[in-house]
Amino acid sequence: MDGVGGHTEARRRFLRMLVASPLFAGSHFFGRSVTNWLASDATVESNALAVLDMLQQSEDVIASPDQALDVMDFEAAARKALPPAHFGYLATGVDDDGTVRANREGYSHIQIRPRRLVDVEKIDMSVRLFGTSWSSPIVICPVSSQKAFHPDGEIAVARAARAKDHLQILATVANSSIEDVTAARGKPVWQQLYPTNVWEVGRAIVKRAEAAGSPAIVFTVDQQEGANRETLFRAQKADTRECATCHRTSYTGYARGRPGVTSGGFSEYAARHPMFDGLDLSKVTQLRPSPMDWAFVKRLRDTVTVKLLIKGVVTREDAQLAVEHGVDGLMVSNHGGRAEETLRPTIKSLPEVLEGVAGRIPVIVDGGVRRGTDVFKALALGATAVGIGRPQAWGLAAFGQPGVEAVLEMLRRELGTIMRQSGTTSVDKITRDYVVVRPF
Ligand SMILES: Cc1cc2nc3c(=O)[nH]c(=O)nc-3n(C[C@H](O)[C@H](O)[C@H](O)COP(=O)(O)O)c2cc1C
Numbered sequence: 001m002d003g004v005g006g007h008t009e010a011r012r013r014f015l016r017m018l019v020a021s022p023l024f025a026g027s028h029f030f031g032r033s034v035t036n037w038l039a040s041d042a043t044v045e046s047n048a049l050a051v052l053d054m055l056q057q058s059e060d061v062i063a064s065p066d067q068a069l070d071v072m073d074f075e076a077a078a079r080k081a082l083p084p085a086h087f088g089y090l091a092t093g094v095d096d097d098g099t100v101r102a103n104r105e106g107y108s109h110i111q112i113r114p115r116r117l118v119d120v121e122k123i124d125m126s127v128r129l130f131g132t133s134w135s136s137p138i139v140i141c142p143v144s145s146q147k148a149f150h151p152d153g154e155i156a157v158a159r160a161a162r163a164k165d166h167l168q169i170l171a172t173v174a175n176s177s178i179e180d181v182t183a184a185r186g187k188p189v190w191q192q193l194y195p196t197n198v199w200e201v202g203r204a205i206v207k208r209a210e211a212a213g214s215p216a217i218v219f220t221v222d223q224q225e226g227a228n229r230e231t232l233f234r235a236q237k238a239d240t241r242e243c244a245t246c247h248r249t250s251y252t253g254y255a256r257g258r259p260g261v262t263s264g265g266f267s268e269y270a271a272r273h274p275m276f277d278g279l280d281l282s283k284v285t286q287l288r289p290s291p292m293d294w295a296f297v298k299r300l301r302d303t304v305t306v307k308l309l310i311k312g313v314v315t316r317e318d319a320q321l322a323v324e325h326g327v328d329g330l331m332v333s334n335h336g337g338r339a340e341e342t343l344r345p346t347i348k349s350l351p352e353v354l355e356g357v358a359g360r361i362p363v364i365v366d367g368g369v370r371r372g373t374d375v376f377k378a379l380a381l382g383a384t385a386v387g388i389g390r391p392q393a394w395g396l397a398a399f400g401q402p403g404v405e406a407v408l409e410m411l412r413r414e415l416g417t418i419m420r421q422s423g424t425t426s427v428d429k430i431t432r433d434y435v436v437v438r439p440f
Contacts, residue, residue: 154174172194
């Protein structure tokens with residue numbers, strides 16, 4: 001029994017151990033190093049499937065939200081719940097997914113300096129953004145096509161946001177309309193904007209959001225078409241289901257021209273994204289037009305009557321330009337490592353963006369936030385609020401609305417704990433004095 005069978009069993013055991021470890025959960029999609037390690041006797045695809053198979057059989061995956069000990073537990077549950085291509089879409093970064101990992105690891109460079117003997121009986125986590133108060137600084141970032149994760153999609157996220165009182169930012173390419181999401185949220189949501197290459201289409205989305213009561217438009221500027229989402233492409237190849245039974249293989253600007261990935265064209269894609277309803281899309285070829293520049297920001301500024309934020313700024317220079325162009329707020333973001341492989345954590349970019357802004361407008365940061373202590377650190381460095389992308393979708397995929405609520409609750413609880421431990425009774429008391437930044 002010591003021969004091939006014993007060897008295989010040992011490999012399986014090792015794999016299970018890796019899969020169960022948070023390190024693995026927080027890092028790669030299939031853990032490519034693991035699949036490479038198995039590459040001696042199978043193809044990458046079949047190895048990837050074998051890993052997935054084991055993940056799905058893993059007894060460590062939580063079966064209900066209350067079993068979760070941390071937010072990462074929802075990632076494993078989402079992985080189990082979703083078809084490979086959909087989980088690949090959620091997990092993917094670009095190239096080697098190095099920026100996805102960097103975002104997460106960035107937080108480990110920041111240490112907390114807790115103060116003692118402060119009365120922490122009452123903790124107030126609320127923040128104000130553009131005159132509105134939120135009971136938590138944790139913002140729900142725009143995540144597109146959420147019905148790929150759960151049939152209730154953005155509506156379930158909105159209900160969770162309502163239950164826990166969180167600010168929600170709705171993606172342009174959401175599977176539900178802003179009117180339906182606003183009704184489910186019971187309060188206006190912010191609208192993220194991909195303007196497309198046709199000005200009138202982008203303008204119509206802005207005007208529809210304004211009419212729905214949205215107090216802010218969040219213009220995303222960090223995505224060019226053609227991003228190399230290799231983990232997604234691998235997952236698509238590993239997925240044996242017939243996608244066309246639900247949708248033709250999507251319009252994926254980033255996937256265009258990729259072997260094995262066909263495009264259904266923009267109109268077919270738009271049909272599943274109600275923010276495009278009723279618009280003339282005959283000339284739309286890009287969600288994120290390549291000629292976009294600061295003149296475009298000026299034009300947008302002149303069009304948007306509510307607050308205008310830019311999402312995706314990571315440098316001092318662009319932060320200064322944004323303020324000069326009358327932008328009302330910034331989101332420091334690299335699209336959760338899905339835009340380009342910079343290997344630069346957003347938490348590392350935050351201080352220089354804050355320098356560029358010089359206190360004139362609020363700054364939200366997202367990317368790799370998985371713990372209440374991460375939120376604390378970002379606030380200590382000067383962020384006004386902190387965004388989460390994948391964690392909401394993990395909760396959604398695994399358990400629908402209760403899963404999203406549980407993710408929000410867990411992060412709130414962890415933030416409350418570190419605020420009490422550090423002797424900071426409100427968000428404005430979480431200052432730079434409470435952290436030490438080690439060299440990155
Ligand atoms: C599946 C997925 C879809 C996303 N879709 C959008 C989008 O449509 N618009 C946008 O501005 N950002 C989008 N993002 C980026 C998030 O808003 C956010 O910046 C990022 O996920 C934060 O990093 P995190 O996932 O590590 O928390 C998406 C992220 C994911 C994971």
